[in-house]
Amino acid sequence: MSRYAAADSGSGAGHGAGTLPLARPADSFRMLWRHTRGQRGFVVLVGITGLVAAVAGLVAPVVIGWLVDVLLAAGEGGAAAPSPDPASLDSASPSGPGTALWWAAAAVAGAGLVAAACAWAGQAWLARAAEPTVAGLREAVMDRALRIGSARLDGTETGDLVSRVAEDAREVSQAASTVIPLVVQSLFTVLVSGAGLAVVDWRLGLVGLLAVPMYWTTLRWYLPRSEPIYRQERAAFGTRASRLLGGITGARTLRAYDAQGPELERIHAASAQARDLSIEVFGFLTRAFSRNNRAEAVVLAALLGAGYLLVAGGYLTAGAVTTAALLFHRLFNPIGALVGMFDQVQSAGASLARMVGVIDLPVPERLERLRGGPLELAGISHTYDDGTPALHDVHLAIGPGEVVAVVGTTGAGKSTLAQIAAGMVAPSVGTARLGGVELTAADPVSLREHVTMVSQEVHGFATTVAENLRVARPGASVEDLQAALATAGADWVAQLPHGLDTEVGEDGHRLDPMQLQMLALARVALANPQLVVLDEATAEASSAGARRLDVAAAKVLAGRSALVVAHRLSQAVSADRILVMEDGRIVESGTHEQLRAAGGRYAALSRAWFGA
Structure with a gap:
């Protein structure tokens, strides 16, 4: 590389503009893993806090199911009322339902505090891991852009590199700071709640497994269509940035030739394409949500029906069925969040691929030392x-x-x-x-x-x-x-x-x-x-x-x-x-x-x- 990197390199190549390359998913994650070196301890801590928070989330369904059995037992044994009113429970009795209610409230509150503390600590540790990683990626993009020189960059759209350093880096940073904690928490919640459902009763666990093929069909429909559309969206954002940047930097020339109209039309076309793709992504995501909602309604109905039969046959208590239903219902939000955030994960993945695409650009090896001469x-x-x-x-x-x-x-x-x-x-x-x-x-x-x-x-x-x-x-x-x-x-x-x-x-x-x-x-x-x-x-x-x-x-x-x-x-x-x-x-x-x-x-x- 000549001193142009330290002096003033220019264009003048005059060849056609295009876009910089994209990295393959495997190369993107390899580069991401390399840049987490030094922060991996924080990543482990984030995983531990997510697991503890997911386990703490089991307390409420289990305690509520236990409380249902306690209250039903108290109602059956009391002469005054078949269905006890919690407000009239004898809380003074050390072993009565009133005491159980207080213990249940304390357990749920304690679990909530543990989950909140884990969420706070996980967010803090993730920031310690994510921000240096994203900063390193951004610096690596700029380093490679400077090392490959202007000749390579002259063949690209003006805003393509700018959008990779700015918009794409921001997308990856936002995903690291907000999306990843929710994804980690949602994954642990799904795994722990699913395991808890099987522990309550293996038959109810089998009924809960009906959701797996339904969710799988949603993913089979979603995944092949999601990556291309998110890549198109990020590319459209880059083109829009290029048009806007070109219009701003060339405003004086456009005014001199009274060419504002055609340039504004090009900017409008690029913006319209980005807008239409964003709307298409939103509609696509809505259809994915509807498939998940259908799976949740069908499986929850089957779970309640099976629970009724098991209780009627004396195989389970009503409290156990309540716990199982709450555990399955607890899966709704994290699974919905996983699907809902998958667009952000995919978008961040597309942005990461755009950044790594620049980082992986080859730089010719130059090994011989110059000695001067003609x-x-x-x-x-x-x-x-x-x-x-x-x-x-x-x-x-x-x-x-x-x-x-x-x-x-x-x-x-x-x-x-x-x-x-x-x-x-x-x-x-x-x-x-x-x-x-x-x-x-x-x-x-x-x-x-x-x-x-x-x-x-x-x-x-x-x-x-x-x-x-x-x-x-x-x-x-x-x-x-x-x-x-x-x-x-x-x-x-x-x-x-x-x-x-x-x-x-x-x-x-x-x-x-x-x-x-x-x-x-x-x-x-x-x-x-x-x-x-x-x-x-x-x-x-x-x-x-x-x-x-x-x-x-x-x-x-x-x-x-x-x-x-x-x-x-x-x-x-x-x-x-x-x-x-x-x-x-x-x-x-x-x-x-x-x-x-x-x-x-x-x-x-x-x-x-x-x-x-």
């Missing part, structure tokens, strides 16, 4: 993934200290040539070498030391001027920073409110395009590479600042090899050699005077630019 491009041809041809059999050599300028119309292949020369893109055909070492096989640290690329899209970080410069060399002293600024002609920094310590960016001092480009050139001076690639790096300046930037660029490039993609012909005049590109080929080569005298394409461009 840049040699031999037989370079390149075609992008969408089939767009960019370069055709380009040969180029740049000697030490030589500055070569590249001119040509838009789409001629200039930016692709620059990215290959910087080691950012591996050519489809041919080799790019610096000092005899292929750039795509070079050690990344060594490549950053020797090659720096600055593009037209200069970025200023929301921090101090000093920290913006130290992106190129983190340990640079104040004197080094001042020297780099002087080389780039950025004397205006001294006039800022706090000089090098002035905060810049949206919440700080706003820098104009010329100032940002001077900072980018100062980074190059600070990095001190052997080869500099400028891809229209001074194109954003106004006509008033163009001359200052050209002078600054010339000072920064002094004594270095350079490939300069020239936006203005004035940038090419002082170059040692000028290349004219057309349709991905070098069609002319020579000095400014030689090419003007030749009367070819460059001569025509020169007359149009200089007027003579």
